[in-house]
Amino acid sequence: MAIDLHAASWSLDAMKTLGEILSDWVRAQRRADDQPLLLMLSGAQGIGKSTAMRQLARDIPGLVTLGLDDFYLTQAERRSLADRVHPLFETRGPPGTHDLTLLNQVLEGLLSGAPTSLPVFDKASDDRCPPSDWPWVSEPPKVILLEGWMIGALPDAGAPMSAPLNAVxxxxxxxxxxSFQERALADGYAKLWDLADAFCHLCAPDFSAVLNWRLQQEESNLGLLPGTLPDERRLWVARFIQHYERITRRMLAGGRRSGLAIHLDAQRRVVGAHQSS
Incomplete structure (x- = not known):
């Protein structure tokens, strides 16, 4: 792909919201041809991606946003994977639990300008919604933004032999x-990352902040006041994010595709940014 990623300048304005900063970043990207931009955004659970996406939808004409979460394997497919490889694959989220064939088909349709339906995953039922419920994109997009917690993650062949990080x-x-996750990152996910015109990574200060944000997210999902999440649900959240811990820590330490890194503090305030080559 002929890409000029530095045709427009980009600078951080800490007085702006995260959504406004991301809008500035998107507008700063350029291609040397008239093809749609394909941008990829990573950020840990609860960091504020959903709020930022709403801002981007208002600011960027012709934007189509895809969530990696909407491309999970179906519940039946994950059960089959759990039977074949390891029972932990019944839990959605880690590398290997996404339908990359479907995701690439959707990207191909959007990049070609063809009318394309976008999958929807229902987390309440832990399964993909029927295709009749998928929204359609009928107009060719100008910008496609793929967002998710592990976007751009790099593989680590030594991870399977290292000591366990947690109870999961x-x-x-x-x-x-x-091992299955690392092979997937080195193969199908790496090929997906290769399609990106640019990456942006939203970086938490540490993994403990990610846990706190995910607890806050769970309270919001359940309609509870801050600090009122029942103990049993807190324990469930703490265990659930252990499935993501190793790769989240890896990405925070720099194990990710190069691009713009926006650093946030524990209150989700932007405190800095840098561009890696």
Whole structure:
């Protein structure tokens, strides 16, 4: 692809909201041809991607946003994967639990300008919605933004042999769950990342902030006041994000595709940014 990513200048204005800063970043990207831009955005759970996406939808004409979460394998497909590889694959989220064939088909349709339906995953039922419920994009997009927690993550071939980070990884005694993830990152996901014109990474200060944000997100999802999440649900959230811990920590340490890194503090305030080559 003939891409000129530096045709427009980009600078951080800390007085702006995260959504406004991301809008500035999107507008700063350029291609040398008239093809739609394909941008990719990473950010840990609860960091504020959904709020930022609403701002982008208002600011950027011709924007189509795709969430990696909407491309999870179906519940039946994950059960089959769990039977074949490791029981931990019944839980959605880690590399290997996404339908990359479907995602590439959707991207191909959008990039060609053809009318394209966008999958929807219902987290309440833990399964993909029927195609009759998928929205359609009928007009050729100018910008396609793919967002998700692990966008741009790099593989680590040594991870399967390392000591478990938490109780979830301790269930993967032979490293089969981690090995499958690392092979997926080195293959199908790497090919997906190769399609991007540019990356932006929203960086948490540490993993403890990610846990706190995910707890806040769970309270919001359940319509509860801050600090009122029941203990059993707090324990469930703490265990759930252990499925994501290793790769989240890797990305925070720099194990990600190069691009713009926007750093936030524990209150989700933007505190800095830098462009990696």
């Amino acid at each position: 990884e301790a269930q993967d005694e032979q490293g089969h769950w981690r």
